[in-house]
Amino acid sequence: MDTLVSIKVFCEVVRVGSFVGAARHLGVSSPMASKHLVHLERHVGARLLHRTSRKLSLTEAGQFYYDKCVDALDVLEQAEAALADRQGEPAGVLRVTAPVWFANDRIARLLAQYQKQHPKVVLDLYLTNSKIELAQAGMDLAIRVTHEPEPQLIVRKIGTVQLVLVSSPAYIGAMGMPQSVQDLEKYGAVIPNYRDRNDYLLHGPDGRMKFQLNSLMKLNDTTLSRKLVIAGMGIAMLPAWLVEEDVRQGRLLRLLPDHDSPPLDIFASYISRQYQTAKVRSFIDFFSAAMAP
Known part of the structure; x- marks a missing residue:
């Protein structure tokens, strides 16, 4: 089995808390996700997860390995994004958090248009009305409606809503x-x-x-x-x-x-300019134009 794929499956299982959820998100079957974990545990020679009928939890070795794997996958993803930047084409997974009310017909049409224009970008959209730490949650970008943008983030106004x-x-x-x-x-x-x-x-x-x-x-x-x-x-x-x-x-x-x-201002927020990759820029530019009066 491909060990890199097994690492991605392992990290996704930990992130969502179940084999079923991870398999659904990655487009594989639950038995295949389980096989990937077995392969990875054999590969590293350590048990990574405690598995019971009710829940999954990381072993001490699993926690150590998970932290390292997350960092490694981030580096790989940034390398892919940097290469895409050099080629001038947005690509890769773009993780975006936005308010729950973004689940509406207008935004759905815009998301479909964006994906058609940028087919190599895979959108991973997380809707919540809670403010989350972008770096901690592994998010590239936050769409927020507020009168007071967070000073520690780089923000760009992309529209308004009443x-x-x-x-x-x-x-x-x-x-x-x-x-x-x-x-x-x-x-x-x-x-x-x-x-x-x-x-x-x-x-x-x-x-x-x-x-x-x-x-x-x-x-x-x-x-x-x-x-x-x-x-x-x-x-x-x-x-x-x-x-x-x-x-x-x-x-x-x-x-x-x-x-x-x-009117309430809608801002796109991200951590720093080094994270403004082609995929981030493409998303911000698209929605700024689409939401213009």
Whole structure:
């Protein structure tokens, strides 16, 4: 068996915590993933993983070997990326973390277009609303929506997005359509639990208005928030891209459409300029152009 492939399988098993998950991600069968680990343990002459029916855990030797393998694979990947840079063609695995609400139709179309333009780049997209350490998580790039970019990262603004106030026809049919910002106090809302506060800002005909939403539920999954509101659970302030098709199809109603929220900046962030390889540059340049007004 190819020992380098076995090393990649071993590292992926440790990263995802299971043979099934690693096999699915790498495009091999679970039995083949197990064979790779057996081959690797025979090759190094040490047991690398404790395996039970419930969980996997690294042995002391496995932890030492895993740390070294991760470093070695990073070096190999950087070498491949550097070679691709010399040839001027983006290539290799591009690991990107982005907000959960990036799981929408518009972003899906853009990702498909990007992959068509750069077929040698394999996107590994991790959606989370939590901020993660890029180096520690092995990420090349983070897409973040914030007013305050992290000073330790190199950032480039690639676009903006607005939050819009929406609800279902059924809920508004029962509660009535709000006529002013002050009316919002009587509605229940689905709000994110990763925000420090539940107050929002809208600009309307009467100027700038601050208001609070009364929480019915808090959660950290923006796409589930959308589904809950469609199902009739109150109102929500959601990214316009996430709900634009729902509004168009009548599944959701835009509330107070003559009021706009301040646009939120979307930044691409990466660790340092040495990590701005051709694949990173290609992704940033593509989305900057695609998100331009």
